[in-house]
Amino acid sequence: MAFEGLAYTRTPHDRAASLRTDPEWVAEQLRRDDILVLPMWRDRPLLTATGQPALRSGRAGRDVVAAAGQTALLGLDGTTATFAADLSDTDEADALRLGAANGSADLRSLAATLPGPLAATLAYARGLLYWNRHSRYCGSCGAPTVSAHAGHQRLCGGSHCGRQLFPSIEPAVIVLVESPRPEPHCLLARHHGAGADGFSLLAGFVEIGESLEGTVRREVAEEAGVTIGAVSYRSSQGWPFPAGLMVGFVAQAVDETIAVDGTELLEARWFSRDEIVQRIVDGPGSGPVDSIGGWLLRSWAGLDGHDH
Structure with missing residues (x-):
């Protein structure tokens, strides 16, 4: 179920798609x-x-x-x-x-x-x-484009092209990986450039010809060496910085084996629920307050209705 508190998800206007073409x-x-x-x-x-x-x-x-x-x-x-x-x-x-x-x-x-x-x-x-x-120039022929549909489309001005351009979205997944052990644990990783305690959820862009669930399994395996079983959708968030769509999942690890790639990640480890609560309440927190990653982590910790 989508979470109403996610930032950037509740535009209040009628977008008038059938009128803006005139x-x-x-x-x-x-x-x-x-x-x-x-x-x-x-x-x-x-x-x-x-x-x-x-x-x-x-x-x-x-x-x-x-x-x-x-x-x-x-x-x-x-x-x-x-x-x-x-x-x-x-x-x-x-x-x-x-x-x-x-x-x-x-x-x-x-x-x-x-x-x-x-x-x-x-x-x-x-x-x-x-x-x-x-998008002021056509990617096919290089001719200038002109705005149409009240800024929701651009048209190539090339005499032999006429391509229609539409706003592009770059989908990415972000995932909270749960351990298979009976006591709740989840996987956090530290990326290159992060501080000594800068652990966060894993995320990555969707590739051509790939499902969202496939991206979850590939990204976690490539970056952390963790094999994923079941994958469950949680919510999504428009992320126009500049053109993202973040899709949030919870996934189940087959085992607790970790083998970070050393390229994207410096380290990864399993955190207990108590450790996550402690990080959110008294430690570095759950990440940016406007991000779906923070919401996924707070929800898993049972703190999604609180300000931390």
Whole structure:
């Protein structure tokens, strides 16, 4: 069952997929007085003097749209359309002026302090604008692309190509591996670059032609040398940093043999449930508070409903 508390998963708007394909309808929304515009600058939300994400409406919103290198429809709230606007091509001072903002911030540093739907909307805006900004040329023929479907599609302008580009998602798995012994134990690993006690769950990208469960088994075997039996889905999380989808699993190890690869991992070992609780409550914690990895670990420890 999906966990409602996962960050970046609850965008509140109707995404209006059947309406955003009509350029006349989109143009009409951009002219409306009740338009809402969320300005972003180089993947960072702009912040007001009170530390809240800037949101512009009416004429001020249309001024942001006019200055933006790209706009993208996030969706409808009733009849009110909300757009994201990318001011990355302007300097920061102009972006702040247009957004009536005092500064900008990395979204992940804000996530724990924002209401869930707002954090999800900012993440959605970030991912969509990032994709547009990095898809300005066709990967097949090299011709410039143009935005379509209110920022949800790009079209190649090449005379002999005409390829349609859609936002790409990079799926990855993250897994809590349980020991086969009767007493609950789970596997944590320390990656290259991590601190001396920087243990975390194992994760990896899905390869072409591979199932999610297959990725779990391959990644755990390749990196930690642990053979996996049963694999159970737990939940998923959009991760637009820049374009991920993290899919969470719990897996059962066949035995406790560990043989780390020495490339991705420095070490891995089994932790008891009491040790995990101790790490979360008084130690290094369960990892980033906005990540599905932290939620998987807190859930397994029986602490998913608490702030730690």
